[in-house]
Amino acid sequence: MKTVLTRAAAVAVPAIVGALFLAAPATPQAAMQPQTGGDTVLPGYWEYTTSAVGVRDTEQKCVRPSEINRFFGGLSTRRWRCTYPVRQVGNGNARFEGTCTDHKNRRVNVRLNGTYTSESFTFRGGAQLARGTPYLPASITARRIAAQCPANAEYF
Secondary structure (H helix, E strand, C coil), X not given: CHHHHHHHHHHHHHHHHHHHHCCCCCCCHHHHCCCCHHHCCCCEEEEXXXXXXXXXXXXXXXXXXXXXXXXXXXXXXXXXXXXXXXXXXXXXXXXXXXXXXXXXXXXEEEEEEEEEECCEEEEEEEEECCCCCCCEEEEEEEEEEECCCCCCCCEC
16 A cells, blocks of 8 residues: 555656646735735746746746736646645745646645745745645645846746
8 A cells, every 4th residue: 555655656746836826816916925025026038937746947038017926926827726824925925735637636735835035035845635634745835036037038
């Protein structure tokens, strides 16, 4: 049984990491703004790395001003829709707890927390594949590379 669970986790975790960090925010735009005026996460050209169970993925995307709340609050994906009833953002710290559901109605519990500045953030946490099982560790680290995006940049 333990081997089956380990195999299932090894296959599922990369998708779960996508859910963790590429999930659509569930609250209005104003709720995602940091609560102190000077530390709003800025738009521009960003690089972010996700990691879970030894699998790392790094991408670079151009984030427009209209997309910064979606980017900072949990990136978006076509596969997973996440809601975060617990969402605390302010004074350089952020904490999110919620659930992610895919198009087949599979559900995963998610916990993330970490620190941010106007040009970087680091969130650590995990995903719970089944009720009563431990959370599998995951992380995302992001940094703003430039205020302006290169001509050939992929947009968020």
